[in-house]
Each structure stands twice: as structure tokens, then as C-alpha cells.
Amino acid sequence: MLYRLAAPALFALEPEAAHRLTIAALRIAPSLPPAGTGPLATMVAGIAFPNPVGLAAGFDKNAEVPDAVLGLGFGFAEVGSITPRAQPGNPRPRLFRLEQDRAVINRMGFNNGGAEPALARLAARKRRGVVGVNVGANKDSPDRIADYLAGIRAFAPVADYLTVNVSSPNTPGLRDLQSEGELAALLSAIAGERQAGYPPVFLKVAPDLADGDHERIVRAALDHGIAGLIVANTTVSRPALGSRHADETGGLSGAPLKSLALAQLKRFRAIAGAELPLIGVGGIASAEDAWERIRAGASLVQLYSALVYEGPGLARRITRALERLMRRDGFGSIAEAVGTG
Ligand SMILES: Cc1cc2nc3c(=O)[nH]c(=O)nc-3n(C[C@H](O)[C@H](O)[C@H](O)COP(=O)(O)O)c2cc1C
Numbered sequence: 001m002l003y004r005l006a007a008p009a010l011f012a013l014e015p016e017a018a019h020r021l022t023i024a025a026l027r028i029a030p031s032l033p034p035a036g037t038g039p040l041a042t043m044v045a046g047i048a049f050p051n052p053v054g055l056a057a058g059f060d061k062n063a064e065v066p067d068a069v070l071g072l073g074f075g076f077a078e079v080g081s082i083t084p085r086a087q088p089g090n091p092r093p094r095l096f097r098l099e100q101d102r103a104v105i106n107r108m109g110f111n112n113g114g115a116e117p118a119l120a121r122l123a124a125r126k127r128r129g130v131v132g133v134n135v136g137a138n139k140d141s142p143d144r145i146a147d148y149l150a151g152i153r154a155f156a157p158v159a160d161y162l163t164v165n166v167s168s169p170n171t172p173g174l175r176d177l178q179s180e181g182e183l184a185a186l187l188s189a190i191a192g193e194r195q196a197g198y199p200p201v202f203l204k205v206a207p208d209l210a211d212g213d214h215e216r217i218v219r220a221a222l223d224h225g226i227a228g229l230i231v232a233n234t235t236v237s238r239p240a241l242g243s244r245h246a247d248e249t250g251g252l253s254g255a256p257l258k259s260l261a262l263a264q265l266k267r268f269r270a271i272a273g274a275e276l277p278l279i280g281v282g283g284i285a286s287a288e289d290a291w292e293r294i295r296a297g298a299s300l301v302q303l304y305s306a307l308v309y310e311g312p313g314l315a316r317r318i319t320r321a322l323e324r325l326m327r328r329d330g331f332g333s334i335a336e337a338v339g340t341g
Contacts, residue, residue, distance in 0.1 A: 003311030015095040015104075023064055032071035034129030039323055040075070042334040044277050044299045045200040045227040047160055049130055051075035051319045052334050053290060056281050056302035057134040057163065057204070061111065063118040070129035073316035078302065079118070080134030081165050084150045086114035087138055090170065094250070097308065098243035102285065103257070104305045106234065107250030109170040110136050115154045122158040134163040134204065139171050145189050152190060156198045164190065167206035167233035169251045175206055180216055187224035200227030207232035207260045207282060214264075218272045228277035230302070231265045232257075235282075254305035258283025262296060269297030269339055285310060287321030294334060295341025 010018045040051035054076040055069050063079040070077055089111025096105045112118075122133070135151025137144035152162055166177035166186070177186055190201060203226045205217060221229060234251025241256060261282025268278055280298030284290055285306035293301050307314055331337040 003313060007311065011097070015097050016092065019095070023060070026065040026068040029068060031068040034070035035073055035075055040319055040334055042299065045161065047130060047200065049075045049300060052294065052300045053315055053318050053322070054078060054300060054302040056304040057081055057165065059304050059307070062113045063121050066131045067125060067129065072312050073319055076130035076132060078132040078134050078163060080163070081110050081136035081168065082112050082115055082118050082133065082151060083110050083136050083138045084115050084147050085138050086112065096245035096248050098241060098245050100242040101254065101256055102309050103241065103252060103254035104308060105245055105248045105250045105252050107170045109139065110168065115151060119154055119158065122155070130160045132161040132163055133159040134165050136165050136168065137171070137174065144177065145186050148186060149189060149193050152193060152201065159199050161200045161202055161227070163202045163204050163230060165204045167204050169206070169234060169236045178205060178213070178217065183217065183220045187220050187226060191224040194225070202226065202228045202230050202279065204230035205232055207235045207257065207264050208237055209264060214267045214271050218268065218276060221276055228279055229268055230279040230281060231268055232261050232282050235260055253282065255283050255285065258289065262293065265293060265298055266296050274339060287318045287325055290318055290322055291325045292341065294337055297339040299338050
């Protein structure tokens, strides 16, 4: 209700200014406690999630508001992407609302304050609720694998899980890390780094994959102890769009990504079966979308773009309705329903 009133004012602002204002508001608003355990609770990669609906990376790049996000009813919050060193990202404008399409195009380019301040903030919080840290590589890094290792090492003590993001389209060459040789080198370096007590590591992939990529990625993930795949990041493809910013360069997210992200999730599920947990993301805006993704094989889901259009009450609305859908279809838990679609 309040968001209905505030939305026109937020939408009148340049999108990045609106985002900054949202983060500032979340920083000062008294935050509610994280969701408690209930019928939607689910265990994935050894982590107890109070519900399967998480906030995707990119909203809280600097780990400023994870607890406020959890207080909105999300079952988990993924902060980042964070690179070892601070970097400004691409020149503005770099974030576009495609209102008619319920979509977003961004070419932010990993703008973030670097690992040190984010780590200090995460270390200072009371560990309540599930927070993942998504790590990336600096644009000008001479050794990108070393950047991922540095991120994993730094954030392991303060994260419930870590995400290795090799799928942002806005850092030139980054997605090459998904190719056969480079992915094996990256994942084996990460496996070598992980020590007892390290949290599980998820791998986040692009939706723009060719035939054969899925098998390779699943094999590499299983070979190197990756705990789950996040499917997917934004797309560089351009389905038919009606908004004036449709031709901006960058990654497209929101409603027009939904069918592609769902199709890629299904392919990964068909190859990996239940062996490798999948986290479905891309165009999820309702309980029906979340449920469809779970039935298609996602153990957890995430969203970001829909929050722009639906407002901060979205997580609670989705989880409430998701419980009804679960019961309607005769399931007693989310885990039971995964991949039954
Ligand atoms: C403005 C913006 C910034 C993003 N930044 C990141 C990022 O830093 N790291 C990352 O892994 N994904 C990032 N993403 C991708 C989202 O996490 C998500 O995978 C994608 O937007 C699809 O989900 P959605 O359709 O619900 O938005 C970003 C998305 C948007 C819209």
C-alpha cells in the first residue's frame, strides 16, 4: 500500500538514484527479525533456509542492508558481487527501467566498494538469517582466479554460502571463465582452497549457453565439489521488447528473462537430476512463478527485478501464497516438490 504511494516518486527519479534512496531507507528503517522456521523451511547444501525465496545479487552490492532485506520476509539474502578492490563500474547511465516490459537492463560493471568495507560490515552483524556472499573479479585484474580465491578466503568466515559469479555480461571476458578449460582451472583452484569449516560454494551461470555447455558445467561442478548452480544471471539476448531502452547494451532481467531462465533450469535438472541443487532466478515475480521453478527442479529461488515493480512487500506476498500452492498440490514440504513438475 505504502509502496503504491511511493512508487511514482521513485519512478520519477533516475533509476540509480532511486536505488540509492532505497538502500538509504533500508539502512535507517528499523528492521524486523528474519523469517522464522515454518512450513516452507527447507534444507539445501546443509543450510537451513526458513523459506526458499531469496533476494538475488546486485541489489545490495556492498552488504549494507542484508538484515533489513531478511526482515522483509526473504528466506535468504545474497550480497555482492564484491571484487577484492573497490572499482567504479561503467560510466552512467548504466541502469535502465523498461517499465512496459517489467524488465531492467543494466551494465553496472561490478561497481562496488571492495572486500574490506563489506567484510567489516558483515563481521559486525549478529549472525541471524541466511546471508550469501557473491564474489567477482576486478575488471583490470591480471589474475582473475586469484581474485575469486581472495574473495572466498575473505568472506568464508562471515558467509552462510559463497557464490562464484562467472556470468556477469558487463565485465569483458568474464563469461569466458565458463568455458571448459577455464572453468576446470577455476573450480579446481577453489576446491584446493577450501578447508574444513568453509561454507558451501555455489556457481552462478549465464542463461546464454550453447548446446553442450550444460553437460560440461554440471560435470565440472560435481567434480570440484560445487554445492549448487544458480541459474541464471542476466541475458545479453533481446526477446521482443516494447520499451524505449530496449536497445541499451547490458544484461536484461525481469519478465522477458523468465522463459529462458526456466528453460535453462530444466536443462540443468534433466542432466544433473537431484544430485546438484539448483537455485532458479530470472523473471520470478509471483508465487506461481516461484512454484513453477521449484516444480521444474529449483530447490531455492531468487529475484531482483520484480522488487522494482512490486515493492518491498513482495517477498511476504510470495511466501504466503507459495504455502497455499504447496498444500493445493498435496506437498508437505518444498523439498518434496522439487523437480516434480
Ligand atoms: C541492477 C542489477 C545488478 C545486478 N548485479 C549483479 C551482480 O553484481 N552479481 C550477480 O551475480 N548478479 C547481478 N545481477 C543479476 C541478478 O542477481 C539476477 O540474476 C538477474 O537480475 C535475474 O533475476 P531477476 O529477473 O529476478 O532480476 C544484477 C541484476 C540487476 C538488475
